[in-house]
Amino acid sequence: MSVSIGLLGAGRIGQIHARAVPGIAEARIVAVSEPDDAAAQAVVDLTGARRDTVDGIMADTAINAVMICTPTDLHAKQIEMAARAGKAIFCEKPIDLDIDRVRACLEVVAETEARLQVGFNRRFDREFMELRAQVEVGAVGEIELIQITSRDHAPPPIEFVKRSGGLFRDMMIHDLDMARFLMGEEFTEVFAVGSVLIDPEIGVVGDVDTATATLKTANGRVAVITTNRRASYGHDQRAEVHGSKGMAAIGNRRATMVSVADTEGYRTEPLLGSFMDRYAEAYRRELATFVAALESGHQLSPSGEDGLRALELADAALRSMHTGMLVHLGA
Amino acid sequence: MSVSIGLLGAGRIGQIHARAVPGIAEARIVAVSEPDDAAAQAVVDLTGARRDTVDGIMADTAINAVMICTPTDLHAKQIEMAARAGKAIFCEKPIDLDIDRVRACLEVVAETEARLQVGFNRRFDREFMELRAQVEVGAVGEIELIQITSRDHAPPPIEFVKRSGGLFRDMMIHDLDMARFLMGEEFTEVFAVGSVLIDPEIGVVGDVDTATATLKTANGRVAVITTNRRASYGHDQRAEVHGSKGMAAIGNRRATMVSVADTEGYRTEPLLGSFMDRYAEAYRRELATFVAALESGHQLSPSGEDGLRALELADAALRSMHTGMLVHLGA
């Protein structure tokens, strides 16, 4: 089987994913649905795809997979449409900002036995992959403590913040998923605090820009996440896993390793400034893995369930921030 | 004025401090009070001090300063004795495990206008000093987030754990003081979780061995501390301060910078294994600073108030861990 893809949505993230496809021998984008002419044309030029409607794509039986990159409030409905149309689905996170809507959507996915991969791109970053690989081969022994630092270079536009679902559901959700990915055990307790320190406007629209969450598993293992919307020195993404035998950690990559020493000391360049540069390779590997799994019949991962769990943690963190209390999950 | 010191207590920490004194030109230990003969003799051999009783030392008007290195439950009483005897006081942390006892003791200190320095040795470590210096010159701008990682190489004997006051009051108190030292603004909210992951015996005696605390100031600035009792690779002490302009951070020092590369990769040696090695220089500078302040008339720091504040934070963290709720301080 080769993978014929219909692309739903060709905005910023849709373009990122579209660019990954020509490098994958077994896949091509054959149709794109996107209201903006320029954005749609960019995909057409890049891939030779035809422009089409969402319905047209769903109805085309030659299309066996869709990539959903539309605005968040369309994700769940389009997942359901694609599931019912028998298409494999790659959907950008989150499935929906409302957890009940996510659950309903995943029921359709389950009923239709649709194959669904959710877009937690960091799982495909070679640093995080190798970090987890070290954990899995036992380099740190039994995990005791995970620390994740996640700082964006600069806050997004306030219009984006308004519709984003907030720091926990938009940004920290990546870190929450990463904590799950590394821990290999579900978290049952969540505590969080948040502050508005970077931009008062973010507070005005009801969000925070700086937050930390503490998570605990039933076995008492702990994860601590600190997230904020600005780091002058670039997109700062670090993680460490500490356990009974030792620690595995990842630092940041820079564009180059050049250092300059003079009377002021030693200096190296700032980090890459955007998540798109930082995770360029991860985005490519994410889609290549999606296609390879479709080819091989392997299970898609991260799954809709992973998307749900991360959102549950984000919601719990938000609730904890508002109540000042540890939130217990599950049961 | 030259400083004639009476040393109260010559156990492990007393020996550490005693060894610092011969290197300070303006100070000498003239008397030592210690029940254990071997420990006392070690100080006598090192310094030429006479053995004496606590009362004898307090009564000796030629002694103008005491170093209190006795078991914790004697600290407050001996501070009061020394304060009333008009002696300057260096007291190992904590002043007492009971916050009310600390407050009562500090009232005596205030009434007698005694000069008191509390033993938060990390404030005298050149790494932490330089980190704070960078913060003070504005290298990070307005502080937003402090992260402190503090891991002991191996847990102390269970007998020590029992009497220690617990992880928060014994070990994390250093990190809480450091968070205050770096933040330069009081914390008003504390949340903490703790787990027993390293040694079940620690749980049996009612303590935890792995903990994390989140602290917030009235302005919304945040500090996150993770502390545990074991790191196979050595005594791990790191901190970073993140602010509006950037980040300042300290890593760990090793005994040497030697790296070896072979087919397995690159490796460097583990960290120093004990806080005594890690902070050897800090212990010396701590006492040298105490003596210098006595000579110059400068204010002693960290003060009894600093000791009290750190204990309040430790108590709040403990209470939060037990209740699962954010604890509000002050007012």
Place this chain on the structure above:
Amino acid sequence: MSVSIGLLGAGRIGQIHARAVPGIAEARIVAVSEPDDAAAQAVVDLTGARRDTVDGIMADTAINAVMICTPTDLHAKQIEMAARAGKAIFCEKPIDLDIDRVRACLEVVAETEARLQVGFNRRFDREFMELRAQVEVGAVGEIELIQITSRDHAPPPIEFVKRSGGLFRDMMIHDLDMARFLMGEEFTEVFAVGSVLIDPEIGVVGDVDTATATLKTANGRVAVITTNRRASYGHDQRAEVHGSKGMAAIGNRRATMVSVADTEGYRTEPLLGSFMDRYAEAYRRELATFVAALESGHQLSPSGEDGLRALELADAALRSMHTGMLVHLGA
């Protein structure tokens, strides 16, 4: 103009270059000349090129550029053919192992006003590019000393060594070119020593496997190069430029930044094992730059003259090794 390329030679290095072309919008390989069927077919499959002879390619006026990746002893002749056929030329280093043959070839290039770029791929590595950029903006002031360390992961097969022209002309020539690239001033004196320490067979065929060269410019600036054929920990490529104001240096990149700490210390993975992995991006940028210069009319660089100069230095180093004397160039 778009660039239609004829590929001469599709062995290991030819494949590397062929793979870079599909990523360059303005260029495509339209014909390939290669006696080995499998190798030729790989290029055909990748690019859609036709198989052809060298003569056929030279005669095809629709082909406006050739990439010469044939065995070294064919380079000079094919450069001359292409020059006379009015084609732009990318030729793998070296132009020839015999300096007089190189000079004769470059005369033809000059007469025909052919455009020629020689394959010193490291000039297109982002680390070395940024190192030079730092030098050019004056970060180190006036250059005083350049140090280059260049170690291959493992020696090539002895059959390769025999035909390679020897360590200086095959391997160190890259470092000699890099020294010129960084110094920006010609070297006038060369001294070198060499040893057989890795594999006695290398000595049997008259070559060395470990060598160091010292070069000096007329102004007394110095470059020191150490090169050898084996580093257990990977392909080790470092350089530093020291000057009146300070130093700029590059280290090695690893596949990931993951570190693991345990009782044995801290470790990171070995370096990338092959120059093909290490310089994968540089090979792509090298050809993209070639194509871009053809499009823009900018001068091709590194030029045939650069190829000649590097070979002169390699020959001088070889002569110095044999005589134990400083060799003076030029005049």
Place this chain on the structure above:
Amino acid sequence: MSVSIGLLGAGRIGQIHARAVPGIAEARIVAVSEPDDAAAQAVVDLTGARRDTVDGIMADTAINAVMICTPTDLHAKQIEMAARAGKAIFCEKPIDLDIDRVRACLEVVAETEARLQVGFNRRFDREFMELRAQVEVGAVGEIELIQITSRDHAPPPIEFVKRSGGLFRDMMIHDLDMARFLMGEEFTEVFAVGSVLIDPEIGVVGDVDTATATLKTANGRVAVITTNRRASYGHDQRAEVHGSKGMAAIGNRRATMVSVADTEGYRTEPLLGSFMDRYAEAYRRELATFVAALESGHQLSPSGEDGLRALELADAALRSMHTGMLVHLGA
């Protein structure tokens, strides 16, 4: 036996050594010979030593060791005097700038069976000690290549340069000794080049300020040393040993590990600015080792022979620089 030391010369280096002695339990300086009153008094104040003449010290049978820190041209004579007086000798490098004078002096040492340690302080630096220890336990396998980078922070006063014996005998001699210390095999061939790039005045007095030497053993192992008189970023001292199994390397230590990241990138402080700071601990260990060996009867190291060999290499390097030829030693 306890070690009663007579100090000959209390200038800059004499003061450094004098300060190390009070920290050594088994040793004390009992007499000091120094024409400058202030310098002598500093030692008297520090150690309680008496002032005396060289002859007085030599005649005092209660003095069983001398530390020779006088100007270089007095070293050989004072070594001979002390040897004949039956005293153990610590002598600052070099024994003399004239190799024949060194040989004559060492004959007296041999005849009198005097115990002599020469002041190559870097052998007592923990970085270099651990580097050698790694080599000795086989971490790099058979040594193939040693690279030493040695840069002073700033050139010494021109008056010092004039009397110093020149860059090779004054400064690079430390690196030559280190190369011998690490290689564990004698060098038989030396080549060197030198330039005046930092200060023309240094050229006027017949010296160079930037130099590199290449050394080879009879087995073909190679050492490359680059040395210069100025590095804006501090006292730069690095070494790496490469062998059949891998590489061991040392970098530089800074006063602190603090890094600051902002829009300009990451920066750390410059290196320590002077050899006195960089090697403060090494100077203390050097003398402690001298005293311990006197106590235990162990052989003193580095020996007079080590001093001779390093000077032979320095002289050979100087000769090579002047002739442009590889200089063969020994036979």
